[in-house]
Amino acid sequence: MSNQKKYLEERRNRLYDLMARENIALVMFEDAEWRRDPAIRWLTGQPGDAALFLSVDRKSLLAPWDINLAKIYAQADYLVPYQDLDRRPLKALRAAIELHKIPPGSRIELPLNTSYTMFLKYVEEFADYDVICKTGGIHEAVGELRAVKDEEELRIYRKAVEITNEIIDLLEVNIRDGTLKTEADTALFIEAEGRRRDCEGVGFETLAANPSRSFGIHAFPTYTGLPFIGKGFSILDFGMKYSGYTTDVTLTFVREPLVKAQERTLNLVEQAAALAFSLVEEGADPRAIAQAVDAFFEESKQVMPHGLGHGIGLEAHEVPFLRSRSDSGITLQPGMIFTIEPGLYNPVLGGCRLENDILLTANGPELLTKSRIIRL
Amino acid sequence: MSNQKKYLEERRNRLYDLMARENIALVMFEDAEWRRDPAIRWLTGQPGDAALFLSVDRKSLLAPWDINLAKIYAQADYLVPYQDLDRRPLKALRAAIELHKIPPGSRIELPLNTSYTMFLKYVEEFADYDVICKTGGIHEAVGELRAVKDEEELRIYRKAVEITNEIIDLLEVNIRDGTLKTEADTALFIEAEGRRRDCEGVGFETLAANPSRSFGIHAFPTYTGLPFIGKGFSILDFGMKYSGYTTDVTLTFVREPLVKAQERTLNLVEQAAALAFSLVEEGADPRAIAQAVDAFFEESKQVMPHGLGHGIGLEAHEVPFLRSRSDSGITLQPGMIFTIEPGLYNPVLGGCRLENDILLTANGPELLTKSRIIRL
Numbered sequence: 001m002s003n004q005k006k007y008l009e010e011r012r013n014r015l016y017d018l019m020a021r022e023n024i025a026l027v028m029f030e031d032a033e034w035r036r037d038p039a040i041r042w043l044t045g046q047p048g049d050a051a052l053f054l055s056v057d058r059k060s061l062l063a064p065w066d067i068n069l070a071k072i073y074a075q076a077d078y079l080v081p082y083q084d085l086d087r088r089p090l091k092a093l094r095a096a097i098e099l100h101k102i103p104p105g106s107r108i109e110l111p112l113n114t115s116y117t118m119f120l121k122y123v124e125e126f127a128d129y130d131v132i133c134k135t136g137g138i139h140e141a142v143g144e145l146r147a148v149k150d151e152e153e154l155r156i157y158r159k160a161v162e163i164t165n166e167i168i169d170l171l172e173v174n175i176r177d178g179t180l181k182t183e184a185d186t187a188l189f190i191e192a193e194g195r196r197r198d199c200e201g202v203g204f205e206t207l208a209a210n211p212s213r214s215f216g217i218h219a220f221p222t223y224t225g226l227p228f229i230g231k232g233f234s235i236l237d238f239g240m241k242y243s244g245y246t247t248d249v250t251l252t253f254v255r256e257p258l259v260k261a262q263e264r265t266l267n268l269v270e271q272a273a274a275l276a277f278s279l280v281e282e283g284a285d286p287r288a289i290a291q292a293v294d295a296f297f298e299e300s301k302q303v304m305p306h307g308l309g310h311g312i313g314l315e316a317h318e319v320p321f322l323r324s325r326s327d328s329g330i331t332l333q334p335g336m337i338f339t340i341e342p343g344l345y346n347p348v349l350g351g352c353r354l355e356n357d358i359l360l361t362a363n364g365p366e367l368l369t370k371s372r373i374i375r376l
Numbered sequence: 377m378s379n380q381k382k383y384l385e386e387r388r389n390r391l392y393d394l395m396a397r398e399n400i401a402l403v404m405f406e407d408a409e410w411r412r413d414p415a416i417r418w419l420t421g422q423p424g425d426a427a428l429f430l431s432v433d434r435k436s437l438l439a440p441w442d443i444n445l446a447k448i449y450a451q452a453d454y455l456v457p458y459q460d461l462d463r464r465p466l467k468a469l470r471a472a473i474e475l476h477k478i479p480p481g482s483r484i485e486l487p488l489n490t491s492y493t494m495f496l497k498y499v500e501e502f503a504d505y506d507v508i509c510k511t512g513g514i515h516e517a518v519g520e521l522r523a524v525k526d527e528e529e530l531r532i533y534r535k536a537v538e539i540t541n542e543i544i545d546l547l548e549v550n551i552r553d554g555t556l557k558t559e560a561d562t563a564l565f566i567e568a569e570g571r572r573r574d575c576e577g578v579g580f581e582t583l584a585a586n587p588s589r590s591f592g593i594h595a596f597p598t599y600t601g602l603p604f605i606g607k608g609f610s611i612l613d614f615g616m617k618y619s620g621y622t623t624d625v626t627l628t629f630v631r632e633p634l635v636k637a638q639e640r641t642l643n644l645v646e647q648a649a650a651l652a653f654s655l656v657e658e659g660a661d662p663r664a665i666a667q668a669v670d671a672f673f674e675e676s677k678q679v680m681p682h683g684l685g686h687g688i689g690l691e692a693h694e695v696p697f698l699r700s701r702s703d704s705g706i707t708l709q710p711g712m713i714f715t716i717e718p719g720l721y722n723p724v725l726g727g728c729r730l731e732n733d734i735l736l737t738a739n740g741p742e743l744l745t746k747s748r749i750i751r752l
Contacts, residue, residue: 033693034489036410047596066593066681068723073596083681086701112493113410116509119492133492184571188564195560200597205577217442220423220449221576305442305459317409325462347444 004045007152008075011145012043016058018141025106027054027138028093035113038314039142041244046074051082051089053096061099063092089118090125097129104128112139147311147319148335153245154359157337160242161357161368163197164249167240168370175229175253176376183208183223186236194240203239203246204316210234211255214351217306217343229376231255232262233350239316248312248339249371250355256375264300265344265352266373272296272342273354276308276322280340280358280365284332290324293342302344309339312357334362380421383528384451387521388419392434394517401482403430403514404469411489414690415518417620422450427458427465429472437475439468465494466501473505480504488515523687523695524711529621530735533713536618537733537744539573540625543616544746551605551629552752559584559599562612570616579615579622580692586610587631590727593682593719605752607631608638609726615692624688624715625747626731632751640676641720641728642749648672648718649730652684652698656716656734656741660708666700669718678720685715688733710738 019027029052031040040052040062049065059077064070067081078099085091093108102108110122110133122131149157167190174180180189187206194202209219211232219235228234232255239248254266272293279289290308297304309322320330320338332338336359343353357368395403405428407416416428416438425441435453440446443457454475461467469484478484486498486509498507525533543566550556556565563582570578585595587608595611604610608631615624630642648669655665666684673680685698696706696714708714712735719729733744 034412048594068591068721069596081681083679088701113491115489116492116495117488117511135493184568188568191567192560192564195599196601198601201581201599215444218424220445223571223577225572225574303459305457325464345444 003152005075007150008043008045010150012054012060013058014145015043015054015138015142016056018138019054019056022138023107024109024132024138025056025102026096026100027109028052028089028096028111029054029139030089030111035111037111037113038244039139039146041314042142042146044074044076046070046076047244049082050074051085051092052076053093053100055096055100055102057100059100061096063095090121093122093126097126102129105130107132109133109138112137143319144330146313147330148333149313149337150335153313154335156243156245157247157359157368160199160240160245160247163194163199163242164240164247164357165370166197167193168249168251168372171236171251172374175374181227182225183210183228184225186228187223187238190238190240197240198242200241200244203241203248203312207235207237207250209236209351211350214252215345215347215349216351217345229253229255232258233266233352235351235353237353237355239312244314246312246314246316247357247369248316248341248355249357249369250341250343250353251371252352252354252373254373254375259349261346262349262352265302265346265349268297268300268302269342269344269352269354270373272304273340273356276340276342277358277365277367280332280360282332282334282360282362286320286322286330286332286338287324287327290322294324297342297344304342305345306343309341309355311336311338313337332360334360336360337368379528381451383526384419384421386526388430388436389434390521391419391430391514391518392432394514395430395432398514399483400485400514401432401478402472402476403485404428404465404472404487405430405515406465406487411487413487413489414620415515415522417690418518418522420450420452422446422452423620425458426450427461427468428452429469429476431472431476431478433476435476437472439471466497469498469502473502478505481506483508485509485514488513519695520706522689523706524709525689525713526711529689530711532619532621533623533735533744536575536616536621536623539570539575539618540616540623540733541746542573543569544625544627544748547612547627548750551750557603558601559586559604560601562604563599563614566614566616573616574618576617576620579617579624579688583611583613585612585727587726590628591721591723591725592727593721605629605631608634609642609728611727611729613729613731615688620690622688622690622692623733623745624692624717624731625733625745626717626719626729627747628728628730628749630749630751635725637722638725638728641678641722641725644673644676644678645718645720645728645730646749648680649716649732652716652718653734653741653743656708656736658708658710658736658738662696662698662706662708662714663700663703666698670700673718673720680718681721682719685717685731687712687714689713708736710736712736713744 341355438452717731
């Protein structure tokens, strides 16, 4: 049995155990254009659109949009082309109930993001079942399980990080020597170097913003044909996606001279990153770390208009979230990988952000990526 | 008043009229990471994350994540940083109710994709209002209004199409002469040529799949460092996004010799495209066109594993949908822009798809794009 297959089975087994404990007969997952759910890839290896059903009798049914891709990538006990179910989630659920012989009255858990209007249709169509959709259920548990990476995921992540760090070094060289001139040059260089290294691509649209545009938290447009470097702050935010898992880093490039307020901004951002890193430990409350950084900025009358960081994995943003405004009830645990990304933005001074990826190990935090503020 | 501002106002005015007719006091829109809704851009010009509230007293409140971007791009009567509302949709709705002085008992319409679990929270928090979330409401009406492009949108589309067609011609030249060698070369060439022409980027991840991978409806990975051209079918699917609006085309490149079954596939796909185009007219049922193409393929014992086409605009997939399996109740109308994209896929023979964008005018269908099957 391949390594990947073993880990996919282990993940499904953890869910089967949980379903038995929670008395859930069938759980449904859906990955579709307006309802992405990487849990399907995490559980079966299938990278794309599909519906997935796990039954408490420990069997999986996958209904992929592209059966040819699924035959290559997916591990499931049963495989049914989604077309044979008219690509309708209700029809797929009916097929799963019949295949798994789920007795009437059983509890069936729907995807957490099921819309209210769809939920009404499920309840009507499956009136003889106890159809549920709730926070604190199986789907949230999957999100929390996914937050703690297993050995297979850490192996993949080490590779994604290696590629990211190689590209960071290449970027510094090629920007210093003027090979990369425009925002588009820079973003496309990242994409090309990544694909050459067998990345699936970038984890999200690369943001490359020169000093006239770096005030945007997420620059719009993401990158243009304009020169990337100029006097002040240029922001570069990207992630490399390898075997489904993405890194997420932000560098700020600085062309001097800076005005005093810009020097202050830069120092505050670097200090905030160091402060946050120093607070990372097993059992820490991510909200408290975010609040500490907010308080640090507040001492200098600065406000960070976004969260401090977030988990990364099959999604660019996932559990745990390091935010000062919401209490997730989740503490930091060994195996979690997340960003720390303090930033300050000003329409006149520009924006400065420093983002790195951290793995919390049993021995404390490990700084995975080598993102930095680079003075040119 | 700028042209764009005039059209944004006209769009909001149509909604205000509809709200008055439907007795809706307040309607909420949300554009966030897991709940994208381009209606906010369509109504205000704001390209990114935000909550938007329209009140029946004909006032708009926009709560953007990035206030600096909103000050440049957005048209709204009131602008409040989403941070000031803790980035919580419930808090934003409370603020909108207070600002617009919505009397208790009024009908408030939530986003159509509001999850069941969130809906329960709204209902609890706003027990003194008639909170609704329904199909056939304002949000579905917006989707249908967006399907018929106005003059401003057609102006933008003409430009997006011009760029797309220029790039199609450049691709043919550069693939023929061997300048573009790998899938990644080809995809990055499209991205670079687009940004150079002031595109916001590509409308979706470009798919470039050589004959060993073209059997995938949506190739996975989307493109790689492998050679793009080889004996058989290579598929290239891309869209250029200009001022928010994306085109969507697919070319198939063919390196001969083909086996007989491949020649048959190619001819069937070209004939299906012509058949579909011939059926496009005002008042036509898009489902009937899709069914006609399915029937055509069936005569040759072939099955197309996806829909025939879809509307394009601020989204890569929007109303109208040309699908044989679902009846949307929507007929084709002048001003609609949509794709026609027949395709056949086989793990041994490879995949062949031909996709073009069609504008239905008062004088009949206009083939906007020049996508084609190119024999090398």
